[in-house]
Amino acid sequence: MTAARTATPAGLVPADVDLTTTLAGVGLVSPILTASGCAAAGREIDQFVDVRTLGAVVTKSIMLEPRSGRATPRMAETPSGMLNSIGLQGPGIEHFLKHDVSWLRRRGARVVVSIAGGSVEEYARLAQRLRGAEGIAAIEVNISCPNVEDRGQVFACNRSAAAAVVHAVRRATAPGIPVLAKLSPDVTDLVDIADGCVGAGADGLAMINTLLGMVIDTERMRPVLAGITGGLSGPAIRPVAVRCIWQVHRAMPEVPILGMGGVRTGADVLEMVLAGASAVSIGTVLFNDPSAPTRIAAELRTALAARGVARLADLVGYAHRDPDDRAVVVEEDPT
Amino acid sequence: MTAARTATPAGLVPADVDLTTTLAGVGLVSPILTASGCAAAGREIDQFVDVRTLGAVVTKSIMLEPRSGRATPRMAETPSGMLNSIGLQGPGIEHFLKHDVSWLRRRGARVVVSIAGGSVEEYARLAQRLRGAEGIAAIEVNISCPNVEDRGQVFACNRSAAAAVVHAVRRATAPGIPVLAKLSPDVTDLVDIADGCVGAGADGLAMINTLLGMVIDTERMRPVLAGITGGLSGPAIRPVAVRCIWQVHRAMPEVPILGMGGVRTGADVLEMVLAGASAVSIGTVLFNDPSAPTRIAAELRTALAARGVARLADLVGYAHRDPDDRAVVVEEDPT
Amino acid sequence: MSGPVQADAEVVAVRRAGAYHRLVLLAPAIAGSVRPGHFVALAVGGPASSMLLRRAFSVHRAEERGRSGGTVEVVLAVHGPGTAWLAERRPGDRVDVIGPLGKPFALPREPVACVLVGGGYGAAPLASLAEGLRARGCAVHTVLGAATADRLFGVLEAKRISDSLEVTTDDGSAGRNGIVSDVLPDLLTRTRSEVVYACGPMGMLAEVARIAAAHGAHSQCAVEETMACGIGVCMTCVLPVVGTDGVTRMVRACVDGPVFRGDAVRWADVGTVPTDALGAPAEPLAPMTGGLR
Amino acid sequence: MSGPVQADAEVVAVRRAGAYHRLVLLAPAIAGSVRPGHFVALAVGGPASSMLLRRAFSVHRAEERGRSGGTVEVVLAVHGPGTAWLAERRPGDRVDVIGPLGKPFALPREPVACVLVGGGYGAAPLASLAEGLRARGCAVHTVLGAATADRLFGVLEAKRISDSLEVTTDDGSAGRNGIVSDVLPDLLTRTRSEVVYACGPMGMLAEVARIAAAHGAHSQCAVEETMACGIGVCMTCVLPVVGTDGVTRMVRACVDGPVFRGDAVRWADVGTVPTDALGAPAEPLAPMTGGLR
Ligand SMILES: Cc1cc2nc3c(=O)[nH]c(=O)nc-3n(C[C@H](O)[C@H](O)[C@H](O)COP(=O)(O)OP(=O)(O)OC[C@H]3O[C@@H](n4cnc5c(N)ncnc54)[C@H](O)[C@@H]3O)c2cc1C
Ligand SMILES: Cc1cc2nc3c(=O)[nH]c(=O)nc-3n(C[C@H](O)[C@H](O)[C@H](O)COP(=O)(O)OP(=O)(O)OC[C@H]3O[C@@H](n4cnc5c(N)ncnc54)[C@H](O)[C@@H]3O)c2cc1C
């Protein structure tokens, strides 16, 4: 009763599988990145997985100034997931560039810098500040932030607000550096928001950010989180993430996607790639298994070898193709 | 390190706890209902839990005509949840009234009839047909259906479409029978949709329906579900459900809410009640544990007795109250 | 017949049997009412499991009395995390079980000759079925097939109970090199069997039903459809079946089956909603509308 | 000091100890580098668990060598499903463990008198700490407190290692009726202790830190904050701590602690972001904006 497998070309072993990928024009040694806010700036996770083997470290969203974040409790465990409400605690862009980005560069890791602001102006200033910085592979724009100039409405939930941020960041960023807009699933029409971001100059899309959720402590009869609501992440949300990637890739197949949301295994990475992601970030699962990226890469190689697929990149969006139309995927150049 | 407990008034035992509740004017012997589509029309589940002990059986959404539903596979298991894509298979309203509602009446169960349609007109006709029928406690309007007259846009995702359906159903329904609008969480502004439904005459709100999700079979490299996307349910989505209930109760505390989404234990029911639900439906967890309603009621009694709460109804929305303002909840009339 | 019961069963034994595991559960409330062809649904992973859905297994044997009271035995192939968890149980552990579920095999009123066909672990329910048939004076001829020798189940037991036994494997590692439908036509002719009972993969069942019909034999096929609830409430397990009124309906494998008349199932249309099924849409439902679920 | 290691550890033993369970894991790669005050983080529930987050436990003992190679022992109170699962482990089972984590207790350079205060399972790390202190020539006075007698941990061991031992219980079921802070001031005066080490509930630590300061003693407190990652990447475990520069920062209990100088933690403000903390908002962040997470 096991499902059919694609024929395995003779001799394809896991080590032969080519996992390199290209995300919005940037070549990556691995399709596996760490998700923003789940690996800080790489230093701690480097104790468990050599950060140079990652596609990139996506850093915790940084703001202009130091930020203390929210009161605790900042997290709650939920079935196959968790809520967080950190409030973007961080040292501010100056300290970050001096201590964190420079460490990552020295270590030889690729860096995707995630930025966050409370106004279009703040995002623009962050991007300007990054323009001078060296060793940055791409910018991920976390638009799941309240717009202080619009009654705290979250940028990611409004097409024109999202587009305005992306436009400002794209304008302020050096041409060679791709700008990825990170989308929230908490919207009625994700494709519309995605379209707005791409129209405003986004070179790619990162999805998904957390879902808005909440847990009440039934002992204290009060919300668990000091911030009341928080972001739901982890395997619980993976079906939502896959659906979002699928919908957006279907609507705009030429737009590169960095997938994320509950990825735990090599099969989960493959699932997002088949749905349309060119690369995938690992978030919450790092808390369960900080060496997950190494394990996941091995699982992915094994899975592809078993299916006779020599190059992961050939499978981006593959599940959309009509079964009858599918070119047989065989090894061509297994270097 | 266990959290503080509210002092237990002497002698409050689980059997003394009053679980009766009122939902949109309808008195219910229990706050625990079965969710639409998860207990068919009560007959099968009655083998595991006496349906008369339920607050009500909410029947599988019924349409005007018999419907064969979608092709299989119709389901996929996901971490702490599942996807379904049934396509509203059902016998049509006539057969349903004759065989299903009449059985439930004879059995002595309270019945909430869930209706579904492809146009405002269809909903209205269903409501008209129910007007004559006896033994119906309330109508739940499943508006998570595509509007065939508006390019398949889901009613629940559009304030005016949702309101039009609710308005039509309310007009066609006997005055004594409350109409509950069942909301989808897949929207940018749930409170806005809720407000539209209440404005159109909804006597209460049922929330949440499933989240749109998807799973890809990494062996076949194709979507698992024949319908490609499906509805995500189960404990995985509970934090989203609690957040939705919380937001809507906060915005319109006078509107009765039937909560649902991933409820597994008595503590989960309590969580939704604290967030603002007057009663709670059990869905997916019935597949895991068809006798869950009995277990959950017992857990709820025990939890309330341990907290010294004599009446569940006193806790509706309790987590919203300022800790300093909270009237101490003690037993007053433990009959 | 009494309805299904939910019970917190103690694991009595877990034993390897070729590629399979035999799991024996102490469930007296269930054991007494099991008939051949019934299945049980087991909860997997314990109280903090991420796996919400039960796993369905045909009952291999149900012992009403005996040493340990009232046991139900299933044969499981480790397939994914749920079956892996079950295979790791040890005596004394507990598993929540619901059963008996579904409609069992219908037994002939007359003492006719019968052929029993089992594919892989599909052989599990056949031993007790054979006993039931023999008790009614039926001749029992068994055919067991599998991909490889270690995926055959119940060969010794079948040899003991059956009047004749044929074994096939896809790779020839045991019995005849081939599949069960290779030997079935000849066997039906030779034994003049009037009923064929079959349990195994869908493809095999379709072939068995076709061959039985061609030989004028009645067939009873136990199907395996993906099931979310197993008790008839969710509508995930449907397949197109023609009723006595000639109308095709999408019926539930869990309560209207898993055993169906082979000539009633529209085997070629399994996985689809035939356009002539009751309530079928004029055009097939478009995927991706998302809402109608 | 070498960094933390992730290891698939075999369960050597699980033993009851009053209200607690002692869990011994074979983890040679970790055992060698554990110092008193370090903690480990255990994955719970197995591969299909719905519980994603690790559970943190102070190391009670780490044996670098010995019969079974290199073991790490923790003492756990069953609190929720994660600790319940751990308590049900049997020898031979496997548990994924990360350690050593956090900053251990700082030991005095001089052989001064020390007081060790443990509340409940907070006594777990104190035995090995006491040994380390004694090895440096320090006098060790121990105070153990708990709600009830069965929630005291390590009384016999403490008696053996310490120069003096005092025991308190809230209900008087063992030792003196009261709490540890009732006996601490007197003990500090009597023994002229210069350092107080404490591990236990936050309220107890705050009191210990206050009393130590009042007596001119240095205090080292091991805090317990809710942790999602345990390794410093998630920022869930923060509390307000004053730096040597006088600036309050929200620092991570998992990597900057769990052991902090008692006079550096702003005990009264734990659970809040003090308005004078580095990067604190002008007004407290409003909840319910939802996005900023
Ligand atoms: C009526 C019936 C009788 C069965 N009898 C047996 C038996 O005697 N021995 C045996 O080994 N297996 C039997 N099966 C199949 C068995 O239920 C699946 O192998 C098992 O559910 C797989 O669970 P998993 O967690 O290991 O795999 P996963 O693939 O991880 O399961 C994921 C989900 O898919 C469902 N699923 C996967 N495969 C199947 C399948 N083949 N049939 C139904 N649901 C599936 C699971 O229930 C679960 O919900 C039977 C199935 C049915 C419906
Ligand atoms: C540094 C440190 C050392 C600890 N040492 C010990 C020890 O030696 N012995 C012991 O019994 N316990 C110790 N704890 C507490 C222990 O981690 C919790 O009791 C345990 O995580 C509860 O898990 P659960 O699944 O049983 O409970 P649940 O309440 O269901 O846990 C739900 C979630 O909340 C978290 N959580 C709940 N309570 C606590 C808590 N008190 N502290 C931190 N996280 C919590 C869990 O990690 C989990 O993510 C320590 C905690 C920390 C941070």
Ligand SMILES: Cc1cc2nc3c(=O)[nH]c(=O)nc-3n(C[C@H](O)[C@H](O)[C@H](O)COP(=O)(O)O)c2cc1C
């Ligand atoms: C503790 C925590 C902190 C996070 N911080 C950020 C952040 O600063 N910026 C951001 O864009 N996303 C942040 N996220 C979201 C993740 O990057 C990711 O989009 C989301 O968690 C879904 O992936 P996952 O399920 O693999 O964690 C955070 C998630 C968690 C769990």
Ligand SMILES: Cc1cc2nc3c(=O)[nH]c(=O)nc-3n(C[C@H](O)[C@H](O)[C@H](O)COP(=O)(O)O)c2cc1C
């Ligand atoms: C198999 C299945 C079928 C469902 N069918 C319906 C339906 O017909 N009408 C409806 O309003 N909701 C339907 N739902 C949604 C549930 O009523 C419920 O809103 C949702 O599943 C969340 O609750 P739960 O997590 O407890 O299942 C269905 C859910 C499932 C799992």
Ligand code: FES
């Ligand atoms: S499995 Fe639910 S109806 Fe058959």
Ligand code: FES
């Ligand atoms: S627990 Fe994650 S930073 Fe401390």
